[in-house]
Amino acid sequence: MSDENENRDMLICRCEEVTLGEILDAIDEGFVTVKDVKRATRAGMGLCQGRSCSRTIARIISERTGKSLEEVLPKSYRYPVRPEKMGAALSREGEDESNN
Amino acid sequence: MNRITDHPILGPLEEAEMVDIIVDGQVMQARKGEMIAAALMANGKNTFRKTVKREEPRGIYCGIGRCTDCVMTVNGIPNVRTCVTEVEEGMVIQTQIGSGEWQ
Amino acid sequence: MKRLKRDIVVIGSGPAGLCAAIEAARSGAAVLLVDENAKIGGQLFKQIHKFFGSADHRAGVRGIDIGEQLLRQAEELAVEVWLNCEACGIFDEKTVWMVRDKEHSVAVEAQRIIIATGAVENSINFPGWTLPGVMGAGAAQTMINIHRVLPGHRVLMVGSGNVGVIVSYQLLQAGATVAAIVEAAPNLGGYGVHTAKVRRAGVPFYTSHTVKEARGNGHVERAVLVKLDSQWNQVPGSEFEVEVDTICIATGLTPAVELAFGSGCRPFNSPPLGGLVPVHDRMMKSSIDSIYIAGDVSGVEEASTAMEEGRIAGLSAAHSLGTITDQMFAERLEQLQHNVDALRSGMFGQKRREAKDAIVRSYGVER
Ligand SMILES: Cc1cc2nc3c(=O)[nH]c(=O)nc-3n(C[C@H](O)[C@H](O)[C@H](O)COP(=O)(O)OP(=O)(O)OC[C@H]3O[C@@H](n4cnc5c(N)ncnc54)[C@H](O)[C@@H]3O)c2cc1C
Ligand code: FES
Ligand code: FES
Numbered sequence: 385m386s387d388e389n390e391n392r393d394m395l396i397c398r399c400e401e402v403t404l405g406e407i408l409d410a411i412d413e414g415f416v417t418v419k420d421v422k423r424a425t426r427a428g429m430g431l432c433q434g435r436s437c438s439r440t441i442a443r444i445i446s447e448r449t450g451k452s453l454e455e456v457l458p459k460s461y462r463y464p465v466r467p468e469k470m471g472a473a474l475s476r477e478g479e480d481e482s483n484n
Numbered sequence: 485m486n487r488i489t490d491h492p493i494l495g496p497l498e499e500a501e502m503v504d505i506i507v508d509g510q511v512m513q514a515r516k517g518e519m520i521a522a523a524l525m526a527n528g529k530n531t532f533r534k535t536v537k538r539e540e541p542r543g544i545y546c547g548i549g550r551c552t553d554c555v556m557t558v559n560g561i562p563n564v565r566t567c568v569t570e571v572e573e574g575m576v577i578q579t580q581i582g583s584g585e586w587q
Numbered sequence: 588m589k590r591l592k593r594d595i596v597v598i599g600s601g602p603a604g605l606c607a608a609i610e611a612a613r614s615g616a617a618v619l620l621v622d623e624n625a626k627i628g629g630q631l632f633k634q635i636h637k638f639f640g641s642a643d644h645r646a647g648v649r650g651i652d653i654g655e656q657l658l659r660q661a662e663e664l665a666v667e668v669w670l671n672c673e674a675c676g677i678f679d680e681k682t683v684w685m686v687r688d689k690e691h692s693v694a695v696e697a698q699r700i701i702i703a704t705g706a707v708e709n710s711i712n713f714p715g716w717t718l719p720g721v722m723g724a725g726a727a728q729t730m731i732n733i734h735r736v737l738p739g740h741r742v743l744m745v746g747s748g749n750v751g752v753i754v755s756y757q758l759l760q761a762g763a764t765v766a767a768i769v770e771a772a773p774n775l776g777g778y779g780v781h782t783a784k785v786r787r788a789g790v791p792f793y794t795s796h797t798v799k800e801a802r803g804n805g806h807v808e809r810a811v812l813v814k815l816d817s818q819w820n821q822v823p824g825s826e827f828e829v830e831v832d833t834i835c836i837a838t839g840l841t842p843a844v845e846l847a848f849g850s851g852c853r854p855f856n857s858p859p860l861g862g863l864v865p866v867h868d869r870m871m872k873s874s875i876d877s878i879y880i881a882g883d884v885s886g887v888e889e890a891s892t893a894m895e896e897g898r899i900a901g902l903s904a905a906h907s908l909g910t911i912t913d914q915m916f917a918e919r920l921e922q923l924q925h926n927v928d929a930l931r932s933g934m935f936g937q938k939r940r941e942a943k944d945a946i947v948r949s950y951g952v953e954r
Binding site for chain 2: 435
């Protein structure tokens with residue numbers, strides 16, 4: 385990645401518009417997993433659900449703290465895996481159980 | 485027009501039925517069955533929305549429905565991923581400002 | 588929610604998923620193949636160039652034609668196909684929750700699940716990378732080869748691996764100008780044939796360079812390139828601008844593992860194959876008995892290996908359901924494994940083979 389100080393204003397999370405500077409500050413304050421950084425900055429909470437930014441954030445944390453990627457990435461994935469309207473899951477509930 | 489009408493391997497672009505779509509109040513022609521994003525880019529429109537905080541323009545990024553950067557308000561419904569949604573005759577498409585509003 | 592039952596559900600209809608479905612159906616299993624796209628084939632139908640790989644593996648045939656052949660086979664075998672169908676989760680190691688046509692939820696209980704979800708493109712960040720006009724190389728490829736729309740007229744390609752050079756060549760075929768290809772490493776990354784074609788067309792390559800910034804008012808108008816020293820640091824004062832309206836990012840792929848890990852498959856870190864992948868054995872079975880994996884999701888390689896892995900997964904899954912005899916299974920498996928080993932030879936292949944072996948070894952150790 386290009387120079388850190390110069391690029392503090394650069395976006396990392398496209399959806400929530402969280403900058404590199406905000407993420408570095410969060411890491412320095414002790415938020416050192418992808419989940420923690422998300423809580424601190426909202427990075428990863430956007431419409432794409434972190435699909436575009438989580439891996440970048442993991443890499444930034446890992447570079448800054450020396451922790452391995454496995455340590456900083458989420459331990460479990462939360463469904464749905466796609467930016468689907470959750471409504472779709474619920475709206476049709478019970479529509480058809482047996483006649484198919 | 486940015487349509488690739490002749491291609492050394494894929495050959496000439498097949499004729500297609502055209503439909504009218506209304507983009508920010510303006511009528512545009514689209515090929516039936518193509519994705520909204522493709523129709524807009526064919527017509528020279530590359531900015532699909534403005535972001536919430538910085539009000540920055542955005543266009544397509546992943547092209548396959550993953551990044552949600554191409555979302556627009558379509559027939560009154562915000563956050564529709566235009567790169568994976570087909571055009572329909574008479575579809576009303578609007579540049580989405582911020583997180584958009586149901587209309 | 589609708590609930591249905593099937594022998595085998597294959598998720599993803601790229602070369603891996605298609606071949607898995609065909610092999611499993613041929614082995615006598617009732618197969619349902621699902622894909623989120625409106626068309627079958629995954630990456631295959633974007634690949635209008637001739638394939639690399641050995642002659643056995645249809646080198647010299649275009650991806651789109653291989654796709655057509657596989658499609659016909661799947662039809663003849665009456666593989667059930669659901670398009671516009673996203674698999675959103677796997678529960679209890681057996682039930683696949685999917686959303687059809689973006690609105691109808693369906694749950695399918697499968698005795699075996701084959702995950703063939705492919706890979707996603709990596710991104711790199713630089714000021715201006717969110718401007719319209721900056722996009723994944725895959726997005727540009729989809730636009731030109733599937734939708735037949737030019738995303739821009741003067742393109743900068745970032746990354747000189749196979750994807751970077753192949754998409755550059757396809758952009759030229761589509762009528763765009765490729766202003767330059769930048770590569771951060773000191774050496775070019777793609778296979779010689781593809782690189783040579785682009786070079787012959789007069790496209791300049793800049794090794795040990797990267798994009799420092801994208802500039803433009805509301806859209807990309809220029810890219811600032813900068814030289815990198817041997818420590819990958821930018822060399823101050825070496826910046827220069829190229830006029831482009833599009834910047835394509837081709838900096839590698841990462842396996843699309845969410846479904847696999849979400850369902851509980853054990854991960855293994857394999858940097859040469861793109862990062863964390865689900866552990867699997869030589870039969871392409873994951874750490875969960877009912878779940879098999881194949882193709883780029885099990886480690887990023889090529890369409891040819893994805894096809895063989897798909898066949899192995901389809902065969903093994905069907906065999907585990909008792910649809911073929913042990914002997915038939917053993918014979919066919921040996922043949923398929925021989926094919927896949929042959930593909931993993933040579934300078935590039937050897938490295939991938941070692942990386943795959945490490946995954947398989949870890950499967951044995953920890954189970
Ligand atoms: C530009 C480019 C050029 C290439 N050129 C070559 C080449 O010349 N020769 C070669 O051998 N290889 C080439 N490759 C590599 C090759 O395309 C891949 O290795 C191969 O496509 C992998 O096959 P796959 O089936 O694993 O994945 P894919 O082809 O990516 O297919 C995966 C499918 O699964 C779908 N999917 C994913 N998640 C879900 C879900 N949750 N629900 C439903 N569907 C889902 C995806 O949309 C996709 O359709 C190239 C790749 C690229 C990007
Ligand atoms: S890019 Fe961060 S949530 Fe979408
Ligand atoms: S461009 Fe990424 S979702 Fe449409």
